[in-house]
Amino acid sequence: DIQMTQSPSSLSASVGDRVTITCRASQSISSYLNWYQQKPGKAPKLLIYAASSLQSGVPSRFSGSGSGTDFTLTISSLQPEDFATYYCQQGYRTSLTFGQGTKLEIK
Amino acid sequence: QVQLVQSGAEVKKPGASVKVSCKASGYTFSSYGISWVRQAPGQGLEWMGWISAYNGDTNYAQKLQGRVTMTTDTSTTTAYMELRSLRSDDTAVYYCARESRIVGATTLDYWGQGTLVTVSS
Numbered sequence: 001d002i003q004m005t006q007s008p009s010s011l012s013a014s015v016g017d018r019v020t021i022t023c024r025a026s027q028s029i030s031s032y033l034n035w036y037q038q039k040p041g042k043a044p045k046l047l048i049y050a051a052s053s054l055q056s057g058v059p060s061r062f063s064g065s066g067s068g069t070d071f072t073l074t075i076s077s078l079q080p081e082d083f084a085t086y087y088c089q090q091g092y093r094t095s096l097t098f099g100q101g102t103k104l105e106i107k
Numbered sequence: 108q109v110q111l112v113q114s115g116a117e118v119k120k121p122g123a124s125v126k127v128s129c130k131a132s133g134y135t136f137s138s139y140g141i142s143w144v145r146q147a148p149g150q151g152l153e154w155m156g157w158i159s160a161y162n163g164d165t166n167y168a169q170k171l172q173g174r175v176t177m178t179t180d181t182s183t184t185t186a187y188m189e190l191r192s193l194r195s196d197d198t199a200v201y202y203c204a205r206e207s208r209i210v211g212a213t214t215l216d217y218w219g220q221g222t223l224v225t226v227s228s
Contacts, residue, residue, distance in 0.1 A: 001169075032212040036152075043202055043218035044144075044152065050210040087152055091212035094166050096142065096154040 002026050002090050006099035012107040017078045021102045023071045023088035032092040035064055035073045038101075039084045048073065049091075078104075109133040111203050111219035118225045119193050126189040127222045129203035136184040137161045140206040142215055143177060143188045145199040153199075157206055158186060193226045200224075 003026035013019050023033065031051040036044040046055045048064035051071055061076040075082055083106050088099040114128040129141060143155040156167035158177040165177050176189045186203055201222045204215035 031210075034212060034214050036215075038152075043204075043221055044215070045218070046214065046216050049214045049216075050212040053210060055216070089152075089215070091208075091214055094157065094213065095168065096157075096213060096215075098144075098152040098154065101151045 001095055002029060002093055002097050004088055004090055004097050004099040006086075006088055006102050008102060009100065010103040010105065012105050013078055014107045015078050015080055019075045019078055019104065021073045021086055021104075023066075023073070023099050025069045025071075025090055025092075028068045029090045029092035031067045032090060033064075033066065033071045034089045034091055035062075036087045036089065037082075037084045038087065044087065047086075080106075109205065109217045111205065111217055113201075113203060113219040113222045116223040116225070118227065121193055121195060121226055121228055123193050123226075124189060124191040125193060125224050126187055127201050127203075127224070129186040129188075129219050131160075131184045131186065131205070134205070136179075137181055141177070141179065141186040142204050142206045144202045144204060144215070146202070146221075147196070147199040150199075155188070155201075160186065190224075193224075195226050198224065198226045 005024045033051045035048040038044040052064045063074050085101045085103045110132045112130045137160050140159045142157045158165045160179045178187045203219040205217040207216045
């Protein structure tokens with residue numbers, strides 16, 4: 001299986017901050033990388049697919065980049081509703097794998 | 108609009124089986140696959156496997172091989188996940204999600220609300 005490693009595992013930030021979360025794959029996955037947001041007690045929500053494409057309805061302050069093994073999710077100006085846990089997921093192999101998650105907390 | 112509605116919470120004893128349903132609506136059911144993902148309390152997301160709603164092909168996570176069976180009923184646009192020989196570490200919220208290939212990437216674009224399965228003696 002392809003291993004996905006996110007960093008950091010947790011992050012404290014303030015409203016208005018610019019935040020970057022990274023995700024590294026154990027082998028090249030081209031651009032087949034997705035990002036999800038999960039709030040407590042809720043199902044994950046697709047934010048970014050194919051590394052950099054914004055899912056319909058997702059605010060433009062979210063952006064993704066990368067290819068091969070290294071990827072980033074950036075939130076340009078944190079809003080109160082963005083405090084959540086974020087997961088990357090490789091969509092290269094049919095056996096999907098997720099990163100361990102990054103919990104974004106209010107400073 | 109696309110919706111996936113799952114069955115309600117379950118409490119099971121160790122060694123028992125559980126079957127969770129996922130009723131799909133708002134899209135052509137047979138054109139997409141369904142993945143199942145679980146999340147133990149306070150933990151991350153674990154992919155369990157996938158089923159094609161077109162032809163019933165499956166792909167299960169290696170660690171669950173032999174204990175999990177995924178099926179679909181196209182007449183009712185419902186997917187099912189059965190897990191057998193339950194253990195305490197199977198306690199988790201179980202999600203179904205529609206699997207799409209978008210720009211080549213396998214993506215889970217719509218999710219059910221989750222079903223809590225508690226395994227306890």
